[in-house]
Structures are given as C-alpha cells and as structure tokens.
Amino acid sequence: MNDYEWIKKILQKIKERKPLIHHLTNYVVMNDSANITLAIGALPIMALEEVELDDITNMASAVLLNIGTLKQDEINHMLVAGKYANFKNLPLILDPVGAGASKFRTRTAKNLLQNLKISIIKGNSFEIATLIDLPAEGIGVDATPSNKNYANIAKEAAKKYRAIVLVTGEKDFVSDGxxxxxxxxxSSLMSKVTGCGCMLGSIVASFAAIESDNLLMASLGASIFFKSVGKVAEQRSSLPGSFRNNLIDSAYLIANDEEKLNAIWREEK
Amino acid sequence: MNDYEWIKKILQKIKERKPLIHHLTNYVVMNDSANITLAIGALPIMALEEVELDDITNMASAVLLNIGTLKQDEINHMLVAGKYANFKNLPLILDPVGAGASKFRTRTAKNLLQNLKISIIKGNSFEIATLIDLPAEGIGVDATPSNKNYANIAKEAAKKYRAIVLVTGEKDFVSDGxxxxxxxxxSSLMSKVTGCGCMLGSIVASFAAIESDNLLMASLGASIFFKSVGKVAEQRSSLPGSFRNNLIDSAYLIANDEEKLNAIWREEK
Amino acid sequence: MNDYEWIKKILQKIKERKPLIHHLTNYVVMNDSANITLAIGALPIMALEEVELDDITNMASAVLLNIGTLKQDEINHMLVAGKYANFKNLPLILDPVGAGASKFRTRTAKNLLQNLKISIIKGNSFEIATLIDLPAEGIGVDATPSNKNYANIAKEAAKKYRAIVLVTGEKDFVSDGxxxxxxxxxSSLMSKVTGCGCMLGSIVASFAAIESDNLLMASLGASIFFKSVGKVAEQRSSLPGSFRNNLIDSAYLIANDEEKLNAIWREEK
Known part of the structure; x- marks a missing residue:
C-alpha cells in the first residue's frame, strides 16, 4: 500500500491551482507557516481584521485556525472566519495548540468545535486527548494522556467531533472515526524546532484545499509528505537552526521531485 | 547608463550614518525586515505604542508603513506616525500590501494616501493599479491589472499621488510621474519567499533616509540593489529556505562589496 | 578561574529537567527566542492572554518580560504575569528593550521594577544606565551613557534594584551589587542580527530556572555560554543571515558538547 501516486497527484494539483490558504495562526510561527505554504506551491494569507474576512474567505480555498497565541478578544475573529468558511463549504482546519495546558485553551478549542463545523483537527496526543476528556498522566508540561493507545484517541476524537483527526507524534495517526x-x-529534530506542528497545519490545509472531497486522504497525504520532509531535512543537517531551513528546502524539493516521498504508513487493525 | 557609482555612494553613507528606520509593518515579516535593514548598515525599530511615536520619530530618518496584517483600530497608529514623519519632513514610504485583495485594504491604503503626504509608494502591479482604480482581470488571487503597461501604471500613480512610485515584479518600474x-x-525564487517585497520596503526606506532630496534616485537605487541581491542569492542557493538566508547574506555582501551590483536598468521612453 | 564545570552542570540539568520558560516578549524575535530555548533543551511558551496566566505560570520555571514592542494596554499583562511569578517565587527576568529611547519605555521599565520583584535585569549599557538615571552622551540612537565604566553601572543598578544585573556589549558585565x-x-556579527540580546534573555531565564538559588552564577553562566555561542557561530559563517542560524546551531552544539565553551571571564576589582 506504499504507492504514493495519489500524493503526487495532490502535490501536482497544488502547484497548478495555487490554492490560497487563510491562516489565523500564532505570532511565533507566522513566517515559517507562510514559507512552507509557498514552498509546496500554495499561497498563504494572514488577515487579522474582521471586516475583511468576507473578502479574504471569498478567495481562499481553505482556512486554518491555530490558537497558539490567541487572546480572549480574538476568539470572535476565529468564529467569524470559521462561519464564512463553513458557509462557503471550505475545508476548515483546527490546530488546538496548548489545549490541556491551560483551561482557557481547552475551553477555546471546545468552543470553536461546538460553534463551527471543523473538517480536520490536527494536534499532538495530549491536545487531542484533552478534547475527548481523557485523564492525563503527569502534570503541566510533562502531562501525557494516561491512555497510550493513540490510534484509539484519534478514532474517538474523530467520532465525537465528526471530523478527520490527525494525532502527531513520533508516529502520526489519522482517523475518520x-x-x-x-x-x-x-526526524527527532522536529521537536527541536518551534512550529513544526504548525507548519504541518499549513500543509494539511493545502492538501485539503485540493482534496476537499476526501479529507481523510488529504490528511493522510499531508502527514506522509511532512514525515518525508523531516527525513530528507535530517539528511541535510543535524543541527536545529539549519534543520529549520532545510525543512522549507526539503518541502520544496519533494513538492518538485515526488520520488523523494519516503514515510511508511499502513492501516491499523 | 549602467554606472553604479551613485548607488555605491548611498550604500557608503548608510553605513556611515546608520539611519534609524521606523517600521510599522506586518507580523509575518518583522524579523526579516529588521535583519535586512541591519545587513545594509541601517538600524530598524518597530514601535507599536502610539504614545512613544513622538520620541521614536524624533530619532528616525525614515518611516515605513506596511499594511500587511493591519487591523482597523491600528490605522490611527499609522496616521499618527505618518503625521509626525510629515511634520519632521522625513521620507514616508507606503507599502499597500493586499490593496485590491480586500475592500478594507484598498480603503485603508487610500485613506493613508489622502491624509498623509506619502513620499514613496511601493507595491506590486495589482496593488498600484488598484490605487488608480484600474479594472482588474481575473479574480481574487489571480487578479492582475487588465492594463499590462506597468510603466504607465507607475507613471499614472505617481502623477495622481504626487509621489515616487515603485512597481515591483519580474521587472520593476520606478516613476516620478x-x-x-x-x-x-x-530571481524567480523571490516569489517563493514570503516578505521579499516587504524587505525591499526596508531598503527603499534606508536609501530614502540618505537620499531624501532625490527620492526618485533613492527608489531606483533600492530597486537595482535588491534585484542584485536576488541574483547573488540565487547563485548561492536554489531552494527557498536557504535562499531566504542568502538574501540577507547577499544584501550584506553587496553593501560591503558594491562591485557585485548587477541589475540592468534603463530609462523608458 | 576559567573552569566551566559549573556551567556544564547547569546545561546538563536544563536538558534533564526541560524547564518551561514563559516569554512575554516582542513580536520581532519570538521565533528566534523559541528556537534558542529549544536548542539548549528548555521549553518555550508564549501566552498572550491574561486569563491563562495562572495556569501557564503554574507550569513555568522562569518568566521573561521583554518590552521590545509593548503597548500601553499590555503593561497590565506583564504586571499580572510578574505577580504570579513573584507569588510562585520563580526567577523573573526583565529585558528593558529601548529604555532611554522613548519616555514610554523608560517609564514602563521603571514601572515594572517598582511593582514587581525582578530577579535579573538584562540590557545594554544605555538601557541599564537609563534605569539608574545616568546622563546620556549623544542623542537618539547614538546615545551612550556618559559614564563609560560599565562595571560600575552594572553594580549601581544591581544595588538600586536589589537584582542581578547583566550589562551586555562588546564585553558583558554581571553584578549582584x-x-x-x-x-x-x-562576535561582532551579533550586532548585525536582530534579537541577539533577546535570545540571551531566553538563555538567562533557562539558566535561572535551574540555578534559582544562585542567580548571580546563573547570569554569569548564561553570559559565558552565549559569548561562546557567538564565537563558535562566527567560525561557521561570516555573513549575518547564515550567522543567525548558526547561533541556534552553535547553542545546540555547545549544549551537547560543553568542551566548546570558550568565553573568557574574570572578577573585576
């Protein structure tokens, strides 16, 4: 089942159609998110003013909501952008950064999930486990889901929210419920560079913009693509500053030479 | 007419005088804008609080307004900064990012142009065409001016706003009307890195800080310089992540070894 | 006295304990600050919403306040975060970016120092001199303290604020009063890359998180470490764009191979 033809087709279509990906994302990663989006051939836009959301969403092919540095009074901005995306039937991706780390973020992520039709949720195991109210093990930064069956966490979250769920980690898990x-x-270096998960969010949104009728395959393809990007980047550098640039370089490289796709994936029993 | 002595003189003076360039710019590019400003020997500052604008403008040699992630309630911040710049007779540069892409941005760019004396307007062909109400061809992200005579667009915008206009693209056009x-x-890679246009804005402002009596030559010089930066950067890398760093490196390299200036320019009939 | 065993121990403990460093910092440097924190093995977080400060501070091991792009209405955010840090007895580091450059920043830095128990103040000689009301020489961007005895400036500021003071520059000075x-x-290239001082702030906070009982040695160690990082980075690149990445790479390199520590330090008479 390791035939990548369908991923190559998505990558080809991204380059042909140049979908506009509207990012409402955190300030730490904005630049890297824009650059990885450009690297695969899509177009990023980051509009922070509510009155222009109708015009921006009108041009967009997917909308990404990332709550990494969100403030209370900006939640409405995300709700408005999400409503427009839902109305236009655009793929709407949620990255619930820090859900579980603060009550505010947990509450905000759930608020967005309740009030919007989110197409794809992408987060690490602790964030996704938080969304389905699984108990945590450890505290604070070291907290992990007490349940280590991440495949099941992905499935349960997907069922609960009727969305595609992508759980990231050493291994990724993608489920439609x-x-x-x-x-x-x-690459293990991915945990040494800020915003790797956020960059994957941009890739998921770009894939979803093309494959809007099959968001499961879009999410799976994005995960395989980004795992490959990490592996190729690691071959080019073993230090995190260089690795960060090599992530962008490798994304560009693979988007233009898809033979480099090399992640391993299989359907779980 | 490809003698670069006058550009070399501007670059020398930037290094000697270290002009402070006040940036009111978007969050995506802040870091790159600061670094390219430092690379050519000028000093960047980004002050977001209105009550300090008098002190900051007092030290500044040029002010750059870039509306890339502007919010409604921040427009006043730009108006105040612009008023101070006008009062102090400092070069005031406008980068109308996204004019034409949303009514809000079009309106905001025109608002700034009506209420401030803008010295230099720098934007891509679609943004500048929008400012002179030219009809567009195509829609949304693919929109371009229906009129492809960019030299004329530059000239008309310069006449209308009594400003120097720099239209960027595969070829740049600079006009005083x-x-x-x-x-x-x-380099074609410049379209694969976010904020290249914004970085040019920082360079235009630095050149204008030195050549405030001849903003036409300042803008022309900045364009020639940045085209050369792109070409040198491309010789050092063919992938966008590395290219981004090489833009900063090449700006530094050329600012310190002006023999590397290599863009081609001529006066249009 | 150039034995680095104690610094190596701090670096080892950072990697073992992965302290969470809460950053309230400026938008220009957020990404670099996060990446240098990760490079040495600590964990960065940037939370901008007041209602989550209790949860975030609860997990944090140090809090860094950097006023580089601060707005009036965000000062309270810093005060609240600082109060939580004080209540939890966490190291609280202040980087008074631009104190002396505008009345607003001078006032804000002093306001924070009056209302919070700041553990460590880190700034350049002009910023620190401003905090102890020393007269300036020159104006605006070229202003420097009229008193060039930076060792004494560090000592006086430390006495006045009962804090550890780290004055950065070609030479750093650390004092407990x-x-x-x-x-x-x-490396002289450090002045050509934006946010080098801000990155040092993240390192100081990470060292202080581990060595909270001896903040003098934490600050001294952070200074020695970062001076070494600059030197190693310079050996790897002579241009500022590459140098920026090499700072992150070198921080990672030294944190994992402490034999590379090479700054020279001594106690002043």
Whole structure:
C-alpha cells in the first residue's frame, strides 16, 4: 500500500491551482507557516481584521485556525472566519495548540468545535486527548494522556467531533472515526524546532484545499509528505537552526521531485 | 547608463550614518525586515505604542508603513506616525500590501494616501493599479491589472499621488510621474519567499533616509540593489529556505562589496 | 578561574529537567527566542492572554518580560504575569528593550521594577544606565551613557534594584551589587542580527530556572555560554543571515558538547 501516486497527484494539483490558504495562526510561527505554504506551491494569507474576512474567505480555498497565541478578544475573529468558511463549504482546519495546558485553551478549542463545523483537527496526543476528556498522566508540561493507545484517541476524537483527526507524534495517526492509519518517519529534530506542528497545519490545509472531497486522504497525504520532509531535512543537517531551513528546502524539493516521498504508513487493525 | 557609482555612494553613507528606520509593518515579516535593514548598515525599530511615536520619530530618518496584517483600530497608529514623519519632513514610504485583495485594504491604503503626504509608494502591479482604480482581470488571487503597461501604471500613480512610485515584479518600474525607469534582474525564487517585497520596503526606506532630496534616485537605487541581491542569492542557493538566508547574506555582501551590483536598468521612453 | 564545570552542570540539568520558560516578549524575535530555548533543551511558551496566566505560570520555571514592542494596554499583562511569578517565587527576568529611547519605555521599565520583584535585569549599557538615571552622551540612537565604566553601572543598578544585573556589549558585565564579573568573547556579527540580546534573555531565564538559588552564577553562566555561542557561530559563517542560524546551531552544539565553551571571564576589582 506504499504507492504514493495519489500524493503526487495532490502535490501536482497544488502547484497548478495555487490554492490560497487563510491562516489565523500564532505570532511565533507566522513566517515559517507562510514559507512552507509557498514552498509546496500554495499561497498563504494572514488577515487579522474582521471586516475583511468576507473578502479574504471569498478567495481562499481553505482556512486554518491555530490558537497558539490567541487572546480572549480574538476568539470572535476565529468564529467569524470559521462561519464564512463553513458557509462557503471550505475545508476548515483546527490546530488546538496548548489545549490541556491551560483551561482557557481547552475551553477555546471546545468552543470553536461546538460553534463551527471543523473538517480536520490536527494536534499532538495530549491536545487531542484533552478534547475527548481523557485523564492525563503527569502534570503541566510533562502531562501525557494516561491512555497510550493513540490510534484509539484519534478514532474517538474523530467520532465525537465528526471530523478527520490527525494525532502527531513520533508516529502520526489519522482517523475518520472508522479507519485509522499509522504513519512512521520524520526526524527527532522536529521537536527541536518551534512550529513544526504548525507548519504541518499549513500543509494539511493545502492538501485539503485540493482534496476537499476526501479529507481523510488529504490528511493522510499531508502527514506522509511532512514525515518525508523531516527525513530528507535530517539528511541535510543535524543541527536545529539549519534543520529549520532545510525543512522549507526539503518541502520544496519533494513538492518538485515526488520520488523523494519516503514515510511508511499502513492501516491499523 | 549602467554606472553604479551613485548607488555605491548611498550604500557608503548608510553605513556611515546608520539611519534609524521606523517600521510599522506586518507580523509575518518583522524579523526579516529588521535583519535586512541591519545587513545594509541601517538600524530598524518597530514601535507599536502610539504614545512613544513622538520620541521614536524624533530619532528616525525614515518611516515605513506596511499594511500587511493591519487591523482597523491600528490605522490611527499609522496616521499618527505618518503625521509626525510629515511634520519632521522625513521620507514616508507606503507599502499597500493586499490593496485590491480586500475592500478594507484598498480603503485603508487610500485613506493613508489622502491624509498623509506619502513620499514613496511601493507595491506590486495589482496593488498600484488598484490605487488608480484600474479594472482588474481575473479574480481574487489571480487578479492582475487588465492594463499590462506597468510603466504607465507607475507613471499614472505617481502623477495622481504626487509621489515616487515603485512597481515591483519580474521587472520593476520606478516613476516620478514624468520619467519612468525599468529595472531587470532578481530571481524567480523571490516569489517563493514570503516578505521579499516587504524587505525591499526596508531598503527603499534606508536609501530614502540618505537620499531624501532625490527620492526618485533613492527608489531606483533600492530597486537595482535588491534585484542584485536576488541574483547573488540565487547563485548561492536554489531552494527557498536557504535562499531566504542568502538574501540577507547577499544584501550584506553587496553593501560591503558594491562591485557585485548587477541589475540592468534603463530609462523608458 | 576559567573552569566551566559549573556551567556544564547547569546545561546538563536544563536538558534533564526541560524547564518551561514563559516569554512575554516582542513580536520581532519570538521565533528566534523559541528556537534558542529549544536548542539548549528548555521549553518555550508564549501566552498572550491574561486569563491563562495562572495556569501557564503554574507550569513555568522562569518568566521573561521583554518590552521590545509593548503597548500601553499590555503593561497590565506583564504586571499580572510578574505577580504570579513573584507569588510562585520563580526567577523573573526583565529585558528593558529601548529604555532611554522613548519616555514610554523608560517609564514602563521603571514601572515594572517598582511593582514587581525582578530577579535579573538584562540590557545594554544605555538601557541599564537609563534605569539608574545616568546622563546620556549623544542623542537618539547614538546615545551612550556618559559614564563609560560599565562595571560600575552594572553594580549601581544591581544595588538600586536589589537584582542581578547583566550589562551586555562588546564585553558583558554581571553584578549582584557587590561583586562584578567581566566577560569577553562573542562576535561582532551579533550586532548585525536582530534579537541577539533577546535570545540571551531566553538563555538567562533557562539558566535561572535551574540555578534559582544562585542567580548571580546563573547570569554569569548564561553570559559565558552565549559569548561562546557567538564565537563558535562566527567560525561557521561570516555573513549575518547564515550567522543567525548558526547561533541556534552553535547553542545546540555547545549544549551537547560543553568542551566548546570558550568565553573568557574574570572578577573585576
């Protein structure tokens, strides 16, 4: 099942159609998110003013909500952008950064999930476990879901929110609430560069913009693609400052030479 | 007319005088804008609080307004900064990012142009065409001016706003409403890195800080310089992540070894 | 006295304990600050919403306040975060970016110092001199303290605010109001990359998180470490764009191979 033809087709279409990806994302990663979006051939836009959301969403092919540095009085901005995306039937991706780390973020992530039709939720195991109220093990930064069956966490969250769920980590898990895929690859250096998860969010949104009728495959393809990007980047550098640039370089490289796709994936039983 | 002595003199003076460039710019590019400003020997500052604008403008040699992630309630901040710049007779540069892409941005760019004396307007062909109400061709992200005579767009906008206009693209065009210059060079990779246009804004402002009596030549010089930066950067890397750093490196390299200036320019008929 | 065993121990403990460093910092440097924190093995977080400050501070091991792009209405955010840090007895580091450059920043820095128990103040000689009301020489951007005895400035500021003071520059000076240490090393390229001082702030906070009972040695160690980082980075690149990445790379390199520590330091008479 490791045939990447369908991913190559998505990458080809991204380059042909140049979908506009509207990012409402955190300030730490804005630059890297824009650059990785450009690297694969899509177009990023970051509009922070509510009165222009109708015009921006009108041009966009997908909308990404990332709550990494969100403030209370900006939640409405995300709700408005999300409503427009829902009205236009655009893929709407949620990255619930820090859910579980503060009550505010947990509450905000759930608020967005309740009031919007989110197409894809992408987060690490602790964030996704928080969304389905799983108890945590450890405290604070070291907290992890007490349940280590991440495939199941992906599936349960997908069922609960009727969305595609992508759980990131050493292995990624993608589920539609029925099937679950497990994806291996990537690089341990990815945890040494801020915003790697956020960059994957941009890739998921770009894939979803093209494959809007099959968001499960869009999410799976994005995960496989980014795991491959990490692996190729690691071959080019072993230090995090260089690795960060090599992530962008490798994304560009693979988007233009898809033979480099190399992550390993399979459907879970 | 490809003698670069006058540009070398501007670059020398920037290094000697270290002009302070006040940036009111978007969050995506702040870091790159600061670093390219430092690379050519000028000093960047980004002050976001209105009550300190008098002190900051007092020290500044040029002010750059870039509306890339502007919010409604921050427009006043730009108006105040612009008023101070006008009062102090400092070069005031406007980068109308996204004019034409949303009514809010079009309106805001025109608002700034009506209420401030803008010295230099720098934007891509679609943004500048929007400012002179030219009809667009295509929609949304793919929109371009229906009129492809960019030299004329530069000239008309310069006339209308009594400002120097720099239209960026595969070729740049600089006009004072009378003469038009065409500048070739650069690199196609520049469209694969976010904020290249914004970085040029910082360079234009730095050149204008030195050559405040001849903003036409300042803008032309900045365009030639940045086209050369792009070309040198491309020789050092063919991938966008590395290219981004090489833009900063190449700006530093050329600012300290002006023999590397290599863009081609001529006056249009 | 150039034995680095104690610094190596701090670096080891950072990697083992992964302290969470809460950053309230400026938008220009957020990404670099996060990446240098990760490079040495600590964990960065940037939370901008007041209602989550209790949860975030609860997990944090140090809090860094950097006023580089602060707005009036965000001062309260810093006060609240600082109060929580004081209540939890966490190291609280202040980087008074631009104190002396505008009345607003001078006032704000002093306001924070009056209302919070700041553990460590880190700034350049002009910023620190401003905090102890020393007259300036020159104006605006070229202003420097008229008193060039930076060792004494460090000592006086430390006495006045009962804090550890780290004055950065070609040489760094660290004082607890009694002893003063002078640290040589680093690279002249550090002044060509935005946010180098801000990155040092993240390192100081990470060191202080581990060595909270001896903030003098934490600050001294952070200075020696970062001077070494600059020197190693310079050996790897002579241009500022590459140098910026090499700072992150070198921080990672030294944190994982402490034999590379090479700054020179001694106690002042």
């Amino acid at each position: 029925d099937k679950v895929f497990e994806i291996e690859g990537g | 009378d003469k038009v210059f065409e500048i070739e060079g650069g | 009694d002893k003063v240490f002078e640290i040589e090393g680093g």
